[in-house]
Amino acid sequence: MSLSYYSQDLHGPFETFSLGDFELEQGGKIRNLELAYATFGQLSTKKDNAILFPTWYSGSSKVLEQVYLGPGRALDPEKYFIILVNQIGNGLSTSPSNARPPYDAARFPAVSIGDDVRGQHKFITDKFGLSELALVLGFSMGAQQTYEWAIRYPDFVKRAAPIAGTAKGTPYTRALVDNFIEAITSDPAFDGGWYKEARDVHRGLRRHAGIFILAGHTPVFFDQGLWKKIGFSSLEDFVTGYAEAHFVPQDPNNLILLLTKWRDYDAGKSVCRDLAGALAQIKAKTFVIAIEEDGYFSRAAIAHEQSLIPNSALKTVSSSWGHLALFGADQAFYESIDTTLKELLGGS
């Protein structure tokens, strides 16, 4: 089930880059870390037109491509060399579901956002010989990776667009993610991560899906039945056909790894600074983008962080779809993001 879901058929075409054995910040080691990625467009001879776009929670490079890339858009493959990279643990890059025993499943080591970004840095320097990125952007957990890039490699990142995410987890986000984790791990079939088949844990995955959309969308979304705009007929149809359909085919250990990474991210850790000190290191021209109605990362927390970044501006976008507007179904939201990214890329 897991293997067929995390496939080239559903998420490809993608390639993989091998980083060999990779030591992790929290002390573990991944044997032969492979990052799955897809590129679009041509790298210029000056190598100054590369854009890096890492994935969000429970998503792959495919959805980023489908929603945000295209001619005439901000992320235009005719102008830019766009690298979509799958974060560690998302099922395409090395993950609990595809690691070789005995390093698999519940024994997969703890990974942090810092590990992802160190791995991505090695990948794009070794593979493409890059020494700068015209833009790093990402939504949600992708915003976390964007912050980490801009803080860890300040001279490498020319522009940054962290969207609907924070550089440091807040108590609210921790409470939220703890509820997600509990929903999955409380399924007796989860068995401490040693389930036989991922789909045996479907009850926990469905429970998680229910909370995911509750906080991920807004009361207005539900009460106006905005699911009709993407082809669902009722609350039940939406819960099952959208939310459960998204999570039930996925691997529970993968999701727990991602959720733990999400919950515990703190941009200051890798540079041994507090949040303000870490954000002050950013040299990139930065547009911090918040969703007004975001039920995962609050606008207040995002705005506070933006105020600590030297060369930055806060851009707030409104959507009744809430945080999960990132899936691209709200055309007005999509247009706002695209316009904002064009403005950022158009600047010096």
Added chain:
Amino acid sequence: MSLSYYSQDLHGPFETFSLGDFELEQGGKIRNLELAYATFGQLSTKKDNAILFPTWYSGSSKVLEQVYLGPGRALDPEKYFIILVNQIGNGLSTSPSNARPPYDAARFPAVSIGDDVRGQHKFITDKFGLSELALVLGFSMGAQQTYEWAIRYPDFVKRAAPIAGTAKGTPYTRALVDNFIEAITSDPAFDGGWYKEARDVHRGLRRHAGIFILAGHTPVFFDQGLWKKIGFSSLEDFVTGYAEAHFVPQDPNNLILLLTKWRDYDAGKSVCRDLAGALAQIKAKTFVIAIEEDGYFSRAAIAHEQSLIPNSALKTVSSSWGHLALFGADQAFYESIDTTLKELLGGS
């Protein structure tokens, strides 16, 4: 565990009124329905100063007394005869946890808000000989009961204050309450409601508590650590010492009964009308009170309903505590409610 929690020690003093066998709207029958209640103040000789204040989800008459009653307040026992009544299934009135076998636990019949209000009507007419209420008010599920009162007995209710609740469930509220129900019933120890001891289901109750506070408070509440104002030191301390402490001693079947009642309430049902038709029947002077940041009942849904009530006004109160501001810890919220109720009671 359940029996000691639902006790006079913790929730009293309260009295009970027996309604005998009581037929329910959905076809069941409660053998010897008893409503637990507490009264404050004196009924005037004209019997025109009675206020009815039913309970919210998972609360008893005790918390209403402690938070909202007192000399100089809107609900002043020196001026009014105040009846606090416990809804069916809350553990003090007849409930799954205290009904006699074979009508107990998972076999307790389905109850609706309409049943509560019919029972309360019989109780206060038989016991006190009332033919009018100066005010019916309630928060959350108490707002549902308030709406039902004002619609079912329009000449009886002179003033109504439904606070932070709706006359008809919305898809968002349904999604929310379904998550609450799933959190409890998914605990294997729940066993279809046939657990031996309520506390065996503590994992499900804790899970429920986690989602309850997540949506019940606001991101600002969490991120500013407002729990410090009520004596908790951290997120963990608050989750365990406040949310879990509230739910773990309660009876899972009681909570499921209340949640089902909450989820399925539709004010139009009992009068065979649609929502607009039902609300148009209200004769009471009505202040509909919404919490701006409410994560259980959205302001938009509440405002829409208010627009359908003839002699009504919408009052919006803001609180970073969100829906659960009703517990009274936010002094500014409390003062706003008190002032609004005084205005309503002061009018003709």
